[in-house]
Amino acid sequence: MEKMLTGIRSTGTPHLGNILGVIIPSVSIANKKKKYTSFIFIADLHSMIQIENIKEIKDNTYQIAAAWLAFGLNTKNCFFFKQSDISEVTELAWYFSCFFPYQRLTLAHSFKEEIKKDKGRISVGLFTYPILMAADILLYNAEIIPVGKDQLQHIEITRRIASHFNKKIGKKLFILPNAFLQKETMSVLGTDGNKMSKSGKNWINIFSEENILKKQIMSIRTDSKSLEEKKDPKTNYIMSLFRMIANSEKIDTKYTEGRYGYLEAKIGLYEHIIHKFSKERKRFFSFMKKKSLLDDILYSGAKKAKNIAMKRLNYIRKNLKFNSII
Structure with missing residues (x-):
């Protein structure tokens, strides 16, 4: 079966662009158990490049989880978890960061856009964001990655990392992933005509009052x-x-x-x-009143995902030849 992986940063409730571009198509794929193995995670580590308040990240994580479940995600058919519960992903990201060229990361669109805004606030985490994203994907060898148009370059960086690693080791250790992009929702415009985003404050939140x-x-x-x-x-x-x-x-x-x-x-x-979205709104508000249930669901998903992550990382460690990689 093909493996699908996607995630949303816990920077707030998913907006209409997230829902149309990622959540709805991903739920459709994930619920087809016989055809796909699906990994859906809440990217709370990624969110730290924007939010320093841990409580805020935790609250946002509940909102993201409730939104996925509100749209009918069947967690029995997939791996649904928090990124931070899988420590293996950060170890793999370190291996990647030790050989991927610095200059290539400076060309990342997300980095260049932020540099224009405020050089003084650029963190190392923002700079290495594509590396951690590559680790998210390659740790599970996922082939299908539902993303928005703005993430296409990051998928290409992931493919470069996988290809380079395979060449250095002399073995097809990583599968080269492919972006899954729905043309009809490729670019969801916000209230000001620009791409809808929380940072741009031009979003539509269907779960608002x-x-x-x-x-x-x-x-x-x-x-x-x-x-x-x-x-x-x-x-x-x-x-x-x-x-x-x-x-x-x-x-x-x-x-x-x-x-x-x-x-x-x-x-x-x-x-x-x-x-x-009346049904989804009702479900969302219901789940937000049951945070202990959300904790249980995410913990259960993390246990399943961690078993796979540990086996994969052990296999990667055995195949590493540091003298030929770094």
Whole structure:
């Protein structure tokens, strides 16, 4: 069976982009037990490059876990765990960091973007983020990695690491993973027209209280066209979200004919999200009231994943020839 692996950083509740681009397609894969072995983890170690408050990371971890379960993840069919519970991943990341060229990491888009913002706040953890991500994937030899468009370069770095390691050792120790990217959700735009992200503060959180969710949707940026004017649905942020979660033909027609304003479109989008994700919202709030249950589920998943991680790392150690790698 093919192995699928994906994770979401515990930097807050998953936004609509996370849900459409990662959670929904990953749950669909993970629940097909006979075809796939799935590893789904909460990347709490990765989140430390943004958040220093451990309590905040823990609270976010509960939200991430509740979101996955709210969308129907069957934990009996997969390995569902916290990244920090698998210490083997950090050891493997160290092996990788000792031979991967420094200069190649400086070319990582995520690093270059942060450098532009504030050089003084760049941590070693942010710089080596792709190395730890490679260890997450290669520790389990996962072949399928559902990711967003912004993570494609990190998958390519992982493939380079795997290929280089295999060549140095003279054995196919690691499988070269492939990104799984859904074209229809390749780039989910936020309320300002840029890629939806928590750091960009342009996200839509479907698990927000209704008044907050409505406020987020009402803040979607639009142009100055009047109610009567015809509008192009292909260039509109509201319509791009509608297309991802609903049949938008009727609304497309209203846009092109005119007499359909942005306020009406935003209200329609809000009502559709509330209706479409009503079950998931209810489940999410229910799980958030049962944090001890979430702890048990994650602990059980970590025990299963750790057994595999320990065996894999022992095998990797036996095959390491430090004089030819470092």
